[in-house]
Amino acid sequence: MVVREDELFMQGVELMLFGVSAVVIFLSLLVLAIGLASQVILRFFPQPAESQAVAQRRTSAAPAESSLDAERIAVITAAVHQHRQRGRNG
Amino acid sequence: MVVREDELFMQGVELMLFGVSAVVIFLSLLVLAIGLASQVILRFFPQPAESQAVAQRRTSAAPAESSLDAERIAVITAAVHQHRQRGRNG
Amino acid sequence: MVVREDELFMQGVELMLFGVSAVVIFLSLLVLAIGLASQVILRFFPQPAESQAVAQRRTSAAPAESSLDAERIAVITAAVHQHRQRGRNG
Amino acid sequence: MSNLLRLWDSTGLAHFQPGQVVMILIGLCLLFLAIRKQFEPLLLVPIGFGGVLANIPGAGLAYSAAENALHSADPAVLAEMARLLGQSVASDAEALLQALGMAAAPVQQAAASAAGAAGFSDGMLYTFYTVAIASGVAPLVIFMGVGAMTDFGPLLANPRTLFLGAAAQFGIFATVLGAVGLSTLGLMDFSLADAAAIGIIGGADGPTAIYVASLLAPDLLGPIAVAAYSYMALVPLIQPPIMRALTTQAEREIVMTQLREVSQREKIVFPLMLLILVALLLPAAAPLLGMFCFGNLMKECGVVKRLSDAAQNALINITTIFLGLSVGSKLVADKFLDIETLGIMLLGVVAFAIGTASGVLIAKLMNRFGSHPLNPLIGSAGVSAVPMAARVSNRLGLEANPSNYLLMHAMGPNVAGVIGSAVAAGVMISLVGV
Amino acid sequence: MSNLLRLWDSTGLAHFQPGQVVMILIGLCLLFLAIRKQFEPLLLVPIGFGGVLANIPGAGLAYSAAENALHSADPAVLAEMARLLGQSVASDAEALLQALGMAAAPVQQAAASAAGAAGFSDGMLYTFYTVAIASGVAPLVIFMGVGAMTDFGPLLANPRTLFLGAAAQFGIFATVLGAVGLSTLGLMDFSLADAAAIGIIGGADGPTAIYVASLLAPDLLGPIAVAAYSYMALVPLIQPPIMRALTTQAEREIVMTQLREVSQREKIVFPLMLLILVALLLPAAAPLLGMFCFGNLMKECGVVKRLSDAAQNALINITTIFLGLSVGSKLVADKFLDIETLGIMLLGVVAFAIGTASGVLIAKLMNRFGSHPLNPLIGSAGVSAVPMAARVSNRLGLEANPSNYLLMHAMGPNVAGVIGSAVAAGVMISLVGV
Amino acid sequence: MSNLLRLWDSTGLAHFQPGQVVMILIGLCLLFLAIRKQFEPLLLVPIGFGGVLANIPGAGLAYSAAENALHSADPAVLAEMARLLGQSVASDAEALLQALGMAAAPVQQAAASAAGAAGFSDGMLYTFYTVAIASGVAPLVIFMGVGAMTDFGPLLANPRTLFLGAAAQFGIFATVLGAVGLSTLGLMDFSLADAAAIGIIGGADGPTAIYVASLLAPDLLGPIAVAAYSYMALVPLIQPPIMRALTTQAEREIVMTQLREVSQREKIVFPLMLLILVALLLPAAAPLLGMFCFGNLMKECGVVKRLSDAAQNALINITTIFLGLSVGSKLVADKFLDIETLGIMLLGVVAFAIGTASGVLIAKLMNRFGSHPLNPLIGSAGVSAVPMAARVSNRLGLEANPSNYLLMHAMGPNVAGVIGSAVAAGVMISLVGV
């Protein structure tokens, strides 16, 4: 009985050692991989300025939203325009 | 056969009596409980005015919505402001 | 073995013939049915102008949207009104 | 040529039976009512469409794999199924279908296995029914969504209106009596469980009716659901004559006192209190009222807006689609076209009428005792049919007195009716179930 | 130390097989095409990612519990499985996997039970596949959503374009012939059911192809789905040369007459009429076209906006995620890396080409007879691939004549193609299935 | 009268046991904390409510059909179940329940069948648990949604912070040791698998904890989930004293250099790279990290906005509702009210404390070596509890130096902690599982 429980504790210790090591090794490799990937991308595949803009537009351009935005922008533009005009008038 | 069908009818009558009573008793207890709870809450745990405001803000403040509202309010404010200015101008 | 494979090919030919015929027959009947239905509807059940308008309003009138639209229209109206006023002022 | 024959045999034309034609017409009729007359379209569009799909001959969308195997009339398959079901090899498909319906679970599994091995599979609507209704999940999820959309403010401001919600449930139990009466007279053949499931139509609550029917009388689920939703849509026609007949002009003119504002805390405590009362008194109603209270708590607590929105939108809408199609699967000709269906339609409208009358009469009675005036027109709203019945009360109130807005006052009994029929459902399940 | 060994044994590195490396690269390649080249990203992102997941060595995400038990190579488990499968105890995992694949349903259940008791469970992707595709539900739900997004106005305004949708389906059947031809020549080993499933690639309709493949040739589902979506994405490259080769400049310049406005009632009646035609003639297409018509009716009837929105958004998006991952589960190396896959990819592009050519040629033929002019460029849109093929027609029309907008005219054959391939699918299922 | 007795017997009052009262109070207490104190309300509202539902006496919502049959105390049913379970006919319900829990799969199926035939059915919460958690699906779907909401920008800009996410996982493994220590001392009775599941609480990641517990220690899932979410909510109370004790004022004042902008391509490549690393090294983490990476890829690739939105909204919200209720089903009195639950609550807070301390200490250590300054306050964010822990770091940073905004810097270790605990989960599953 005592043996069994000591064994359980030893298994726990083992699990801790292997577990901590595995996590640290895995994340260390990930750090290396990120560094490598960043360098490769930034050096050999830099994102062209225009393509990034396109990408951004693409990302944010669900049709419904964009039409809504367009409308809102129109309204705001009108309002701001008014505001300036008023400034000039006043 | 006739006995069986009479029995079915008696079961129906019984079901009706017990059912109606059960519903009435249950809802009566609910009426009592609501009355009691309302009195306890209104007397001992009145909702502080500020906390209610907070709660309301919290409830209605999904980030997307609030930013949308903020924008719309800005536009409306601008428009209304214009309107008043125009009134003074005119 | 050769027999079996020839048979497979004959089955393929048969499948092609029956399949193409079935598709063509089905879609031909659909063309006829559409023509018939259109004539019947346009002659005997023309959509009254008002009911169509109602239907359209109904379709597009999820409460949230309509209130949003109403608000937006109010803002736009105000802005446009301003714009015209400014035109007159200037 | 064998292909040509097979092609013809695979058309619907070769297999149409009169019952299927009738049921397809009934399905189209439900669609017409739903779309043109706006009879509870959210449910009747899927139910009607499901009804049409279920009756497409040869498609077997509403049948299990084993039933489809028996319908196929393939002799080898029939012989194998007869062996499994312990029937004579000479039995026809009809007899085997009956035997299948009454077989024990392991035999049914064996039959399903054999049908699968012979290349038959469960029909689409059958699958939907199994997942959505037989499991009990869909009506409960819809009830959660309804809870998340319900505002108990008017009820909490005037808790007495709960009695009106109780009164209107009298229609349920009177209809149970009517159903067993019809059986006693030998006109129909309803068991006590059937009668209980039919009575719930009078609760004017779709998900409750479907839930109870799926537990107590799955064979009658089709007509019960159709009756429940049809009559809910007909509330503006059924109720006003009864309400006018039972009230005087003076009563209809009664103006009720403005309701007080109810605090958020009271609204948060209410679903919990109701839940505890259910736990103490009526565990059989725990699934229905539990999910309902959960939905309402999510709405009122104000800290789980994401979940409350999901319950009120994506989840309830998706579930409604499959619930409706699943109910449609019970509109197959051989289960629906029955004298019992007529009985159910008849009893359903009686249930609505009695519920309406009870609500109005109890309101008149309560008016004699209470201090605050109570317009008896709001009594009819106790049948639930939210929010249609409350609107009917409001309309008749405005007719009698153009400045008499009863809508908010009628919302109290209206939501009380939802609780009332769920309680009645719990009573039925615990007294009749199993 | 045993733990260290166990840890190493539990890494993927210890188990990687060349096929898995190849398949992971193919998965990454699909992701590249989907993200960078925008090849049908809504499906190819989940499919590609699922393909990578399915080939992670040791994870067994694409396998059932019993398959995972056999892959584990645990001698006790293997012996037990060999006993259940009625194989010699000396059989290796390979032989047992084959025996499992061909075992009867009860034996498979026993094997699953034994695997579960030994601690193995179904892989995640296998579970998704079972629920989403093997049940048939996911493609049908997506078809419902597609129906709810489809506007039949252009088709109803010019019903003749349905013939173009029919013509383009010739590609399907020609491909069937090609597939059985390859088998006859001994180059591949396709059964008639396999050939039918491969042909449907030419329908240019993802959910239809997946639905048919899941019924007729589940083993080929992976390559068929990948081929279908890849070629749909490649429509702007595949079609134009064929269209230019088969038309003259003068034909491409034909301006078509403006389409008439179609009333709401015609749009409501259309899905019901299509459904009834299916019921009369082609019950085997009832699940696919039934759900499609249901979605379209929800959209057009205007009274169930909540449900129509759910079908077009939450429901179709959620289903697409799981459908894509489930298809990915069929990209495991031992099922995908096969000479048959090459055959499927080859036959798929042939199917697209023949369908395009047939559409254009029939349009030219129809132009000789009809009174209204018909630009043959819209014939190619009959392959479906909505709305890509219609856009291609429009683009080539503008090239020939800068004021010749064909988009709306091409939408007619485009949606007709969806119906056409569903009809073809129904024909296949009823002639070849079971 | 028999009906009256039956009615009384069907109330909850007749069956309430003290444990159930306690558990309902605990459920209400969780609801209070969630609603009033805003303790992780998205999970604790459903969990608390589910806990109340699970303990309604006589409703049996959290039990399987067979368990409900055994709870019914019907002698005929008990005798039949005893026969099936191979127990003496004289056995009481208690003994039979135990025998059922330990029976082999076929026996359990037979018992379920018999219970079904006797009219018992699975409780609602039991069904939810089976579908959502036992299948492993719900935590994975939530993890996908979390992936779709996570921005890895701060981590990619400063990859060194991954070490902080690793360091904080030390709390997990120390707690495993604590749990086996308590067993060794004879105070509790945790197996190694139990200990591993308890340790994961220290990962401060709800879905990961639930996923691991459902695999390694389903019996402890209730207390583990409650502990995980409670302590995540208590992060603003638990962490600050530890952080202050382990850092000097000068360290807390360290200002970190502005993070660089990370390109979209780096963000797209990251989830794929992480996935491949998982495939190479830790297949046991493939389900969790695979779904997480899939969600993140959908977000970052920018071409599947529809799917990404579905994963972040409808899908995750719906899943959260059922996940919460399912966890609640594990709060039944006879499984929760146990000395082990106290041990789990105690070990959980220890795990959080050790994780926090390790993160801070390693940050101090790294500060000695790296070239860029590292404020040790961001080390504590490595326990995950996104975004609460990062906000705590930010708050303490501002306390020390009112212009020292650490939020973005703390987001790096914060999301690293999510990866770290999923990796730890994979290690546990591969070393302890099966």
Ligand code: NA
């Ligand atoms: Na009611």
Ligand code: NA
């Ligand atoms: Na097509």
Ligand code: NA
């Ligand atoms: Na963590």
